[in-house]
Amino acid sequence: MADTPVVLLGVTGGIAAYKAAELLRGLQKAGMDVRVVMTRAATRFVGPWTFETLSMHPVRLDEISEIRSDSRITHVEDSKEADIMVIAPATANTIAKMANGIADNLLTSMYLAFGKTVVVAPAMNTQMWEHPATQRNVAALREHGVFVVEPGAGELACGDFGSGRMADPASIVAEVKLRLQVQRKRDLRGMRVIITAGGTREPIDAVRFIGNRSSGKMGFALARAAFDRGAQVELIQANVDLPPVPGVRQTETPTASQMHAEVMKRLPSADILIMAAAVADYRVAEGPAGGKVGKGRSDWRINLEATKDILCDVASQRSGQYVVGFAAEYGLEGLERARAKMERKRLDMLVFNDISRPDIGFESDYNEVRILTRDKEVQVDKAPKETIAEIILDHIAEAVRSRRGEASATA
Ligand SMILES: Cc1cc2nc3c(=O)[nH]c(=O)nc-3n(C[C@H](O)[C@H](O)[C@H](O)COP(=O)(O)O)c2cc1C
Structure with missing residues (x-):
């Protein structure tokens, strides 16, 4: 691992996508170099320029141009350069794909090709979070060795109160720091x-x-x-x-x-x-x-x-x-x-x-x-x-x- 750890930040299409900008800053302040990959849905919530400007790297978008002009296969090569992958916010949809090995976009392909530490911060409405399908998928991710930063409870974007709100960017940064320390140790x-x-x-x-x-x-x-x-x-x-x-x-x-x-x-x-x-x-x-032993006795x-x-x-x-x-x-x-x-x-x-x-x-x-x-x-x-x-x-x-x-x- 180089002195400056490289973080691959995956942003998916949920309301909390705007918090990914704060997370990116937090990771940088903690001494990390951040590269961003966004799903198509994520770009509907926050423009790639925000991440491109903050990260000072081109943002990888969910396009089919996976073989670049220099013949590098993006999802494999970019994965190799990173020390850790963080997906925040992680939608119910992306979590479901990851849990089942579906790689139908750049972010999920990178996840499958990554092979190193992955941290996921789910963010969704309470019903989606508590649905047995989501809970099963999150459990599967844990079984695959993914570190899940649990969402907190509070007021959600839809106006409901409950669990599903993405964990604080600061606690996601803390988890990433801990995982990198372990890798180095x-x-x-x-x-x-x-x-x-x-x-x-x-x-x-x-x-x-x-x-x-x-x-x-x-x-x-x-x-x-x-x-x-x-x-x-x-x-x-x-x-x-x-x-x-x-x-x-x-x-x-x-x-x-x-x-x-x-x-x-x-x-x-x-x-x-x-x-x-x-x-x-x-x-x-x-x-x-x-x-x-049969049932026939009184004690x-x-x-x-x-x-x-x-x-x-x-x-x-x-x-x-x-x-x-x-x-x-x-x-x-x-x-x-x-x-x-x-x-x-x-x-x-x-x-x-x-x-x-x-x-x-x-x-x-x-x-x-x-x-x-x-x-x-x-x-x-x-x-x-x-x-x-x-x-x-x-x-x-x-x-x-x-x-x-x-x-x-x-x-
Ligand atoms: C306004 C709006 C807000 C949404 N917020 C969330 C969310 O917070 N969490 C979530 O899991 N899905 C949310 N969704 C649904 C996802 O955008 C949808 O499942 C999408 O296919 C996710 O794609 P991705 O996982 O490839 O980013 C939202 C959809 C809309 C229209």
Whole structure:
């Protein structure tokens, strides 16, 4: 990446297209060189001259002249020059095309040919935003690795109040800066990182189980972010219904004992272990009943026994790995228990999150955490799990670096 990052700004045909001019200025003020591509509909809202003048580059328009006089194929060549693509505002229509790989204009062709980080800021009326088709398409974009800056709520151009208003240009700039920083970092290059994700299920019989609500989203966000930073990543996952993470080796371990075995097997070759999975503390003592237990009885008592504590066994067998635990506790009073857990299990870091709040944590795309290490505590306010993952990895990378520095200084 050159010193001045190049941003390809895609503008689509929504009322918020005028805010793209402010966004362009914000990106420039943050030290970026911006090139603009507009859809035909976007040009009905704001003239290309606005973007041409502000960006000091010709604006790419949605014309069929994709092979220029110098024989360059625009959608491929211009994509190569950019470090990041930002589509803001992104209409419901363009999001739908991107989600389905439709490349019937220059902007969507560039998106498909891009292959690097893409940030999308949707903007539309509330009904359009909340429509299941749009929600499905946005979820598909996330699955394809696109970073979505969620629209905010407020008064919309149509006079309605609700969600769908494009996020503030300042927060889109902040997201782009964060993504570029991550691209530049590669600060986990060469390191082997093991991450557990999801929630284990302990069978009661052939169809029933004791499980938990962990979705695996936090662990998957960590895996993707660690891979982007150059790490060799292995995900040990339990019952996660999310698409595979490109570049990451994934192993299914549905129960606590399977996850225990897999973690212990891989621990010796790891540099960093991040235990983001929710592992069952108890399982059926007699083992699962054969077949499906019928309905005929008035009550059914099941004896539970403790599962093997993975972190305790890691604590006794580790040899220099940086070990991170997660504590999902109910209410802030859980923080004290989390601190005690960190001591007891000899963790280097513990990420505390409060699962009493419905807007963060389990199943949510958001989290708010407190990062505890031996010498500090850092509060990380509510943010998408992808952002939380980056912040956690910042702290891990810094700690591992300083530990290695200390080790080589004393060698
Ligand atoms: C006045 C007006 C405002 C519009 N605003 C939006 C909008 O904010 N968001 C959106 O998704 N579509 C909006 N649309 C619909 C899009 O312009 C339409 O779907 C168009 O095909 C989008 O093309 P594009 O995605 O190629 O830019 C608007 C249409 C009109 C006529």
